[in-house]
Amino acid sequence: MSESIPGPTPSTGELARRSSVVRQLWRFVVLNLKILKLSRQHH
Amino acid sequence: MSRVVVLGAGVSGHTAALHLRRLLGRGHEVVVVSPNSRWNWIPSNIWVGVGKMTSEQVTFPLAPIYERRGIHFHQAKAVALLPEGDRDDPRGAVEIVSTAPHNGGTTQLLRYDYLVNATGPKLRFEATPGLGPDGNSVSVCSATHATQAAAALDAAIERMRAGQRQTLVVGMGHGTCTCEGAAFEYVFNVDHTLREAGVRELAEVIYLTNEHELGDFGVGGMVLEHGGEARTSEEWMAGLFAERDIRVILGAHVTEVRPSEVAYETIAGESGVQPFDFAMLLPPFGGAGLRAFDRLGTDITERLFAPSGFMRVDAEYTSKPFEAWEAADWPSTYQSPEYANLFAVGIAFAPPHAISRPYATPDGTPVAPSPPRTGMPSGVQGRTVARTIADRITSGNPQAPAHTASMAKMGAACIASIGTGLRSGAAAAITMSPIVPDRSRFPETGRDQAETFGEVGLAGHWMKRLLHTLFIYKAKARPGWWLIPE
Numbered sequence: 389m390s391e392s393i394p395g396p397t398p399s400t401g402e403l404a405r406r407s408s409v410v411r412q413l414w415r416f417v418v419l420n421l422k423i424l425k426l427s428r429q430h431h
Numbered sequence: 432m433s434r435v436v437v438l439g440a441g442v443s444g445h446t447a448a449l450h451l452r453r454l455l456g457r458g459h460e461v462v463v464v465s466p467n468s469r470w471n472w473i474p475s476n477i478w479v480g481v482g483k484m485t486s487e488q489v490t491f492p493l494a495p496i497y498e499r500r501g502i503h504f505h506q507a508k509a510v511a512l513l514p515e516g517d518r519d520d521p522r523g524a525v526e527i528v529s530t531a532p533h534n535g536g537t538t539q540l541l542r543y544d545y546l547v548n549a550t551g552p553k554l555r556f557e558a559t560p561g562l563g564p565d566g567n568s569v570s571v572c573s574a575t576h577a578t579q580a581a582a583a584l585d586a587a588i589e590r591m592r593a594g595q596r597q598t599l600v601v602g603m604g605h606g607t608c609t610c611e612g613a614a615f616e617y618v619f620n621v622d623h624t625l626r627e628a629g630v631r632e633l634a635e636v637i638y639l640t641n642e643h644e645l646g647d648f649g650v651g652g653m654v655l656e657h658g659g660e661a662r663t664s665e666e667w668m669a670g671l672f673a674e675r676d677i678r679v680i681l682g683a684h685v686t687e688v689r690p691s692e693v694a695y696e697t698i699a700g701e702s703g704v705q706p707f708d709f710a711m712l713l714p715p716f717g718g719a720g721l722r723a724f725d726r727l728g729t730d731i732t733e734r735l736f737a738p739s740g741f742m743r744v745d746a747e748y749t750s751k752p753f754e755a756w757e758a759a760d761w762p763s764t765y766q767s768p769e770y771a772n773l774f775a776v777g778i779a780f781a782p783p784h785a786i787s788r789p790y791a792t793p794d795g796t797p798v799a800p801s802p803p804r805t806g807m808p809s810g811v812q813g814r815t816v817a818r819t820i821a822d823r824i825t826s827g828n829p830q831a832p833a834h835t836a837s838m839a840k841m842g843a844a845c846i847a848s849i850g851t852g853l854r855s856g857a858a859a860a861i862t863m864s865p866i867v868p869d870r871s872r873f874p875e876t877g878r879d880q881a882e883t884f885g886e887v888g889l890a891g892h893w894m895k896r897l898l899h900t901l902f903i904y905k906a907k908a909r910p911g912w913w914l915i916p917e
Contacts, residue, residue, distance in 0.1 A: 415890035419860050422884060423894075426842040426862055427807075427916030 440465035443777030444549030446813035454821035479577035552716035561688035602639035604712035606684030623850030649800035655885035741781035758839035758869035810917030858891030
């Protein structure tokens, strides 16, 4: 069972920034997969 | 023992040489001839051109890599091709002239069993009066050029810091240029750098291009999928240019670059003179200028090469109207129709036709972006030809089937930087498949919409930065290099 660790509450701006970074990391993974798929095409 | 000679050590030649060395036993010889002593990851030159990277970060010396891999290296320029050999020896040969500091100018005849022409482009600055680093504009075609461009940009920024307004023109220095993507990346990186320096409001930034519309990139534009929506590359790019307040001059052929102004004419019939304080204008490309001779010494250059200087391969070169060209006209084996042991890859092969519809000014001057042959297809072509040659040598069968890689069947990814910075950078990430549209397979757009995609964001910048590191690692032939896709 996990236990939450108390800490400072992130500001709205900080949450938005983290969410944006998480989204960009996700897009980075998607881009990698798309390019890898292209490189494995048969010509 | 067979000897394979690779002319050129750019993306396609270097890739071909490394794969040949990997695929052939030590009983066979791989020789690389390149006038340059250093390898250059050209896609990162745009960052050198805005002072965000140094020349040393995008280049490295070739000789130690080739010595470690057992590849013979001649720092030399190929000047003549003798595919039938000469009176002394029927084996094919290439005449090279050393460009090395210790024996520059020395001529040598190299015999070969197979030859890969990967000589890349000749930068034809002379096509436009005043164009280029020896004239009145700068370039980012080489790391040295890009370093000069960064110094000129720095000087413009200093003048803006002193309160002077500046006009910066970036784009294509001739109506038949290719590599619009590089100029696109550079203009956005200039914009980004000016914003970082806090002087953007003092600058007018202009993108001057031979494309008839934004987003053409020499491939006739694209319809891009993103988030379930389809939009044209023209709509997408127009939004990006408007957002960054970059003025655009479309369909332009530059007629002259004077000390502080560029003269041009457009497909709409306009003639203009645009003053500038800084101009980065790319040159048109031509073939390396190799001559070819038969065994008796008769000049056969016109049989082997197109008038542009690029080498003819297994493409359909019959002249046809633009509408009549087909995807199947594009080459797939890169083998010369004249000599089965001769190949041309990357920029060195002659494209059969334009991918983007050619236009002209009212007085008939062509304004026609040439087909791009960027890193990904060039690398794939180098690897494909290496496999064909290795199969033929190891099987002892010079007629063994060739491996294929047609630009009308392969896709490509283009990560176009629009600014650097771990948190503030961005890039337009574009994938398309195939590079050459094929209306017989994809009647609506010519491309597979499931694989043709575009988005802009920080993730694209990370991708571009990752590719920089990965491809330099691969080019240095570090452990497992061949597992990294082209």
